[in-house]
Structure formats: C-alpha cells, structure tokens
Amino acid sequence: MTIWSAIITSTGQESFGGFPRDSYITYALWAAFFGRVGANWMYEFRMIEEIESGSINSILVRPISFYEYYLSQFMGYKLATTLFSFAVPIVATLFIDSPTIHSRLPLAVAVQILYLILVHTMSFTVATLSFFLTRVHGFTVAKNIALTLLTGELFPLDLVPEPFRSWILWLPFSNSVFVPVGYLTGRLGIEDVARGILSILIGLAFFGAIAAASWRAGCRRYSGTGA
Amino acid sequence: MLMKPNYSSENVIETDGLTRIFLTYKKGEGLWNSIRGFWNREYLRKVALQPTTLKIQGGQIIGLVGANGAGKTTLLKLLSGLIHPSGGDARVLGYRPWERKPEFLRKISILLGQKNQLWWDIPPADSYDLLARIYDLDEAEARRRVNELAELLQCRELLHVQLRRLSLGERMKMEIIGSLLHRPSVLFLDEPTIGLDIVAQTNIREFLSEYVKRERPTIILTSHYMDDISLLADRLLLISKGAIVYDGTVPDFMNSVEQMQRLTATLAQPPSEARELAPGLILDPGTEVFTAELPASQIAPTLQKLMALSPLKDLKIEEADFEDVIRKFLEKESRLRASGGPIAT
Numbered sequence: 001m002t003i004w005s006a007i008i009t010s011t012g013q014e015s016f017g018g019f020p021r022d023s024y025i026t027y028a029l030w031a032a033f034f035g036r037v038g039a040n041w042m043y044e045f046r047m048i049e050e051i052e053s054g055s056i057n058s059i060l061v062r063p064i065s066f067y068e069y070y071l072s073q074f075m076g077y078k079l080a081t082t083l084f085s086f087a088v089p090i091v092a093t094l095f096i097d098s099p100t101i102h103s104r105l106p107l108a109v110a111v112q113i114l115y116l117i118l119v120h121t122m123s124f125t126v127a128t129l130s131f132f133l134t135r136v137h138g139f140t141v142a143k144n145i146a147l148t149l150l151t152g153e154l155f156p157l158d159l160v161p162e163p164f165r166s167w168i169l170w171l172p173f174s175n176s177v178f179v180p181v182g183y184l185t186g187r188l189g190i191e192d193v194a195r196g197i198l199s200i201l202i203g204l205a206f207f208g209a210i211a212a213a214s215w216r217a218g219c220r221r222y223s224g225t226g227a
Numbered sequence: 228m229l230m231k232p233n234y235s236s237e238n239v240i241e242t243d244g245l246t247r248i249f250l251t252y253k254k255g256e257g258l259w260n261s262i263r264g265f266w267n268r269e270y271l272r273k274v275a276l277q278p279t280t281l282k283i284q285g286g287q288i289i290g291l292v293g294a295n296g297a298g299k300t301t302l303l304k305l306l307s308g309l310i311h312p313s314g315g316d317a318r319v320l321g322y323r324p325w326e327r328k329p330e331f332l333r334k335i336s337i338l339l340g341q342k343n344q345l346w347w348d349i350p351p352a353d354s355y356d357l358l359a360r361i362y363d364l365d366e367a368e369a370r371r372r373v374n375e376l377a378e379l380l381q382c383r384e385l386l387h388v389q390l391r392r393l394s395l396g397e398r399m400k401m402e403i404i405g406s407l408l409h410r411p412s413v414l415f416l417d418e419p420t421i422g423l424d425i426v427a428q429t430n431i432r433e434f435l436s437e438y439v440k441r442e443r444p445t446i447i448l449t450s451h452y453m454d455d456i457s458l459l460a461d462r463l464l465l466i467s468k469g470a471i472v473y474d475g476t477v478p479d480f481m482n483s484v485e486q487m488q489r490l491t492a493t494l495a496q497p498p499s500e501a502r503e504l505a506p507g508l509i510l511d512p513g514t515e516v517f518t519a520e521l522p523a524s525q526i527a528p529t530l531q532k533l534m535a536l537s538p539l540k541d542l543k544i545e546e547a548d549f550e551d552v553i554r555k556f557l558e559k560e561s562r563l564r565a566s567g568g569p570i571a572t
Contacts, residue, residue, distance in 0.1 A: 058344035061307055061337050063329035064361050134254075219325075220311045223249055224304040 003028075023185055026098040027156055030181040033089050034112060035153035037082050038176035040119045043074045044140050047127035051218075054225025067211070071120050078116055082109070099186050108180035111196055115175040118203050125211040131218025152178025158187060169195070172203030239413060239445045240283035240306060244315035247276040247301050275301040277470040278315055283462075285412075288439055288446045290460030290477070292453070294557055298469040299449040300339075303415045306447065307337040319413060333362055336411035338402055340418035345390050351401040352386040355408060362409040369408060376404045380434050396427030403431065407438070416448045420455055428452060435459055453550035465553070467560040481549065484556055486523045491516065492533050493541035504532045520551075 007024075047070055050056040059066050086109075093100040126143060129136045148154060150173040157168055157178040168174060169192075179196040182188035253269040254261065276298045283289055293299045304310045306317060308324035308331070317324060322331035338344070345354040352373070359369035377383040380400045385393060390401060399419065406414065419435070420428040432455055439446060439459070450456055456463065456477070463480050465473035473480060493516050502510045505525055510517060510533070521529060526544060533539065 055342065057309055057337075057339065057342060060309055060327065061332060061335070062358075062361055063332040134252075222310055224300070224309045 022097060023099050026100055026185050027181055029089050029092060030184060031153050031177045033085050034177045034181055037078060038112060038115060038119060040074060040123045041140055041144055043070055044123035044126055048130050048136055051127060051130035057224060067124050074120050100184055101186055104184050107193060108184045111175050111180045111193060114200050118172055118200050121204060121207045121211055125207055125214060128211060128214035128218045131221050147173055151176035170199055172199040175200050237284050238282045239285040240319050242279055242281045242317040244278040244280060245305060245312050245317050246278045246314035247305060248313040249273045249275050274469050279471055283445060285445050286443045287461045288448060288459050289462050289464055290456035291447055291449045291464045291466060292456055292553055293466035297466045299466055300417055303417050303447060307335060307415050333409060334411060335413045336406040337415040338406040338419055340421040345401055345405050347391050350387045350389055354405060358405055358408050364409060372408055373404060376407055379437060396423045399423060399431060412444055414444050414446045416446060418450055420450060420452055432458060453553055457549045465557060467557050472560045481552060484552055487520050488523050488526050489520050489545040490526055491518045491543040492539050494537040495540050496537040498536055502536060504529050
C-alpha cells in the first residue's frame with residue numbers, strides 16, 4: 001500500500017493507469033489477502049514428501065484417492081484461514097475511504113474457491129514428478145515465483161501492455177488475485193469474472209489431464225520405497 | 228451388467244509368472260555428470276522378484292521367509308497393489324491388485340512394520356474414526372470393533388494418547404487395530420514384530436494366533452523372527468534372490484532337510500597335534516572345547532573319535548532350531564543360485 005502511494009505521488013497526478021490512488025491502495029490491501037489464500041506451497045511440499053518418503057503407501061492401500069485426500073485437507077485449511085484472514089480487510093475497508101464493493105465479495109470469494117481446486121491440481125501435478133525425479137522442490141519454488149507475477153499479486157494486471165495483458169488474462173492464474181480483487185474494487189465487471197471462471201475450467205481440464213497421466217505413469221514406476 | 232471376477236473360488240491369491248524388476252538411475256558424481264544424466268542415463272537393473280506362480284487358498288496363513296532383499300516385501304507390495312509388476316499377472320480376491328479398485332482395497336489390509344500408517348500427530352482413536360469414514364463403516368460398529376481389538380491387545384488405555392507419544396510396541400498394537408478395523412479378508416503383515424522386545428513380540432504373536440482362529444482371514448506374514456513363522460504359519464514359502472525356493476508346511480520343511488545338531492565337547496586332554504575327525508572336520512592342536520554343527524548321522528562317529536583321543540569332561544548335543552535350519556537352507560540356496568548350480572524346490 002505504501003509503495004503504491006509513493007508511486008502515484010511521484011507521478012504528480014491523482015490517478016495512474018486510469019485508476020485513482022484509492023483504487024491502488026485498496027487493491028494492494030485485498031491482493032495481500034487473496035494472494036495468501038491462493039497459495040499452496042505447504043500442501044504441495046507435503047504431497048512431495050509423501051511420495052519421496054513412501055508414506056504415501058498408507059493412502060495407496062486404502063479406498064481413498066490421494067488427490068481427494070489432500071484436496072479435502074487443503075480446502076478445509078483454506079476455509080478456516082479465509083474466514084479469519086478476510087475479517088481484517090473487510091473491517092478495514094468499512095472504515096477507510098475505499099472503492100470496495102462489498103456486495104461483490106461472495107462472487108469474488110467463489111471465484112477464488114474454484115481457483116483453489118486448480119491450485120491443488122497444479123500442486124498435485126508437481127508432486128507426481130517425485131515419482132520420476134530425485135528432488136522436485138525447485139519446481140514448486142519456480143512455479144510460485146511465476147504465479148506471483150501472473151496472479152496480479154504484485155501489481156494490477158491491467159497495467160501490463162497489450163497484447164501480454166490479454167494473454168495473461170486468458171490464463172487461469174489471474175483468478176487468484178487480479179480477477180476477484182479487480183471485481184471487488186470495481187476495476188473489472190461481471191463479464192471478466194465469467195471469462196475467469198471459463199479459464200479456470202479450461203485450466204482444470206488441462207492440468208487435470210496432465211496430472212492424471214503423470215499419476216498413472218508414476219504409479220507404474222513407483223517402487224514403494226525401500227525393501 | 229456387473230462383470231463377475233474371474234478367479235478360482237478356492238484360491239484367494241493366484242499369481243502367474245509375476246515379476247518385478249527395479250531400474251535405478253545411476254547418478255554420476257558432480258554437477259557435470261548430473262546434467263549429463265538428463266540425456267545420457269545409466270540404469271542399474273535389479274530383479275526383485277523372478278517369475279513367480281502361486282496359489283493360496285482362503286483361510287491359510289503363509290509364512291514368507293527370506294534374507295534382506297530376497298523379495299519378500301516386493302511380493303507383498305505387488306499383491307497389495309502398492310506397486311505394479313514388470314511382467315506376469317496376479318489376482319487377489321479376483322481383482323488385479325495394482326488396479327487398486329476401491330472394492331478390492333476394502334477387503335485387504337497391509338501392515339508394514341517399519342512404517343507408520345496411522346496419523347502421527349493425533350490419538351489412535353481419532354485415526355480410527357477417520358478410517359471408519361474412509362472404509363464406510365458404521366460408526367458405532369467401528370467403535371465396538373476398536374474396543375474389542377484393544378481388549379484383545381490389552382491397550383484400551385492408550386487409545387486416546389497421541390500416536391507419537393507411544394512406544395514402538397504400543398504403536399504396533401495401534402497399527403494392528405487400524406489394519407483390522409474393516410475386517411479384511413486378506414491381510415499382508417510385513418515384519419509386524421520387528422524391533423519389539425520379547426514380551427511385545429509374544430503378545431502380538433498370541434493376539435494374531437487368537438485372531439486367526441476367530442476370523443479366519445488369509446494372511447501372508449513376513450518376519451525375521453522364526454518363532455512368528457513356526458507358531459503361526461500353515462504354509463512356508465522360502466524366497467531367495469527373488470525366487471520361491473521352498474513351498475510347503477513347516478514340519479515338511481524340517482523333515483526335508485537333513486537335521487543338524489550342535490556338538491560341544493570339553494576334552495580332558497587337548498590333543499598335541501591336529502586330527503581329522505571327519506572329512507573336512509579338523510580338531511586343532513590344543514583345543515579344549517570343541518564345537519561343531521554336524522548332520523545327525525555324523526554325531527555318533529565323531530563322538531567316538533573324540534572319546535578315543537581323550538576322556539570328555541563335558542558333553543552337550545543340541546538340536547538345531549528352526550531358525551538355524553532356515554538360515555543354512557537359505558545360505559545354501561543363495562550360494563547355489565550365485566554359482567548357477569541346481570536349485571532345490
């Protein structure tokens with residue numbers, strides 16, 4: 001928020017990229033929370049660890065899918081953290097002069113919940129690489145750095161020049177921060193949310209297919225770890 | 228239309244040429260060799276299980292015995308669906324294990340003695356609640372089952388203690404309850420008594436003995452403790468270098484191998500020079516306490532020669548136990564396999 005305030009002050013104008021100072025400050029406030037909720041390094045590391053150490057055995061021999069087992073843990077954890085963490089920006093935007101449209105919050109949160117399924121699917125895909133490679137934590141780090149840029153957590157994606165802006169917006173990753181926060185703060189309309197939902201569904205089909213293929217190949221290769 | 232599983236109703240487990248070969252990437256030293264490994268990989272090939280054909284009837288307890296790396300755990304992992312075979316086929320309860328169909332997984336259980344399968348940070352009672360949901364068990368029935376098993380294992384007071392605060396023996400009891408909660412028809416037990424003290428081993432052995440009498444599951448049991456096998460198993464499978472080298476009952480096995488006895492004699496007058504007591508059996512000069520493991524048929528002639536040399540101060544003849552016999556048998560098999568000699572079956 002401080003950085004955005006300094007940037008706009010340094011331009012000597014009240015607005016930047018077509019949006020006023022308040023819009024950026026509110027965006028930065030909400031982006032920090034949506035960004036945290038949309039991250040999944042912790043469960044990704046756990047899934048990798050399970051495959052590397054062989055503790056996945058206890059799941060493989062039970063009538064439960066590894067994907068669903070971790071999805072339920074991840075979503076349960078996110079539900080609890082979302083409820084608590086969102087209380088802060090909600091209260092803050094009620095008391096400061098902010099362009100937040102609170103009536104849009106349910107749809108913004110719904111988009112992110114759908115996005116979380118995609119996040120989990122991507123994490124699952126990375127974790128399945130553990131069947132083939134010795135260490136895959138580097139992929140998690142690289143993926144998370146890329147996502148920080150592509151989600152809009154660092155800056156609103158409408159500042160990206162065309163045609164990159166359109167390309168990035170058609171990727172599903174902007175639904176983590178830019179689409180829900182943009183919709184919540186009035187930068188985006190319902191049509192952008194609809195496009196976002198469609199891109200998540202396409203992303204789910206894409207990563208789901210890769211994850212399923214990688215899982216099947218990995219299980220065929222799996223040695224159960226140890227004697 | 229529902230497809231009926233195609234397997235013999237008598238045989239709960241059937242394998243046909245089941246094989247598993249592990250390929251391990253041989254990583255070169257240093258950064259350059261690591262990078263080179265991306266396009267120029269060298270693999271080590273290890274045959275963990277040679278083509279194996281087995282038929283196991285329902286209600287049997289199979290003792291699977293072999294040295295470390297012989298292929299016991301690989302066979303269990305294949306039959307429980309944890310790993311895929313490199314060749315051959317298998318049916319357990321009519322299902323291909325590695326397809327891991329939920330209806331198959333509801334009927335089997337595997338207990339890996341060296342790995343925790345319950346949740347480390349929560350009390351076993353909570354883990355069992357979770358397992359009851361995973362297996363779609365009736366909540367009240369699952370609780371009754373837990374209490375009944377805990378009673379048999381004498382560990383009811385531990386059900387609400389965090390798993391990681393329990394001793395190894397206590398944890399194993401909890402793991403056993405977890406693996407039996409859903410009344411599996413086929414149970415794979417991989418070293419259930421490993422690392423346990425004698426008392427804990429005996430408790431678990433007695434529990435398993437009582438349990439199989441009551442519920443008649445099919446069990447494949449591996450153990451390094453031969454007491455587990457000799458007391459529990461109806462049928463013995465000996466495995467060496469990935470191949471089944473003996474398949475029969477424990478008494479038949481003991482009868483099939485030449486019985487060895489350990490002779491320990493204390494000589495009143497140690498010999499002043501080396502003497503040959505039997506072909507290849509030399510009594511060294513100055514030996515006061517002579518010990519040798521001999522086939523039963525050679526004990527009397529050897530003893531006669533010893534007594535001709537010197538009066539005996541003390542004499543002890545012991546029967547070689549099951550563990551000794553197995554060890555010697557497997558060592559012999561291993562040597563024969565290494566030299567490409569004839570293999571006993």
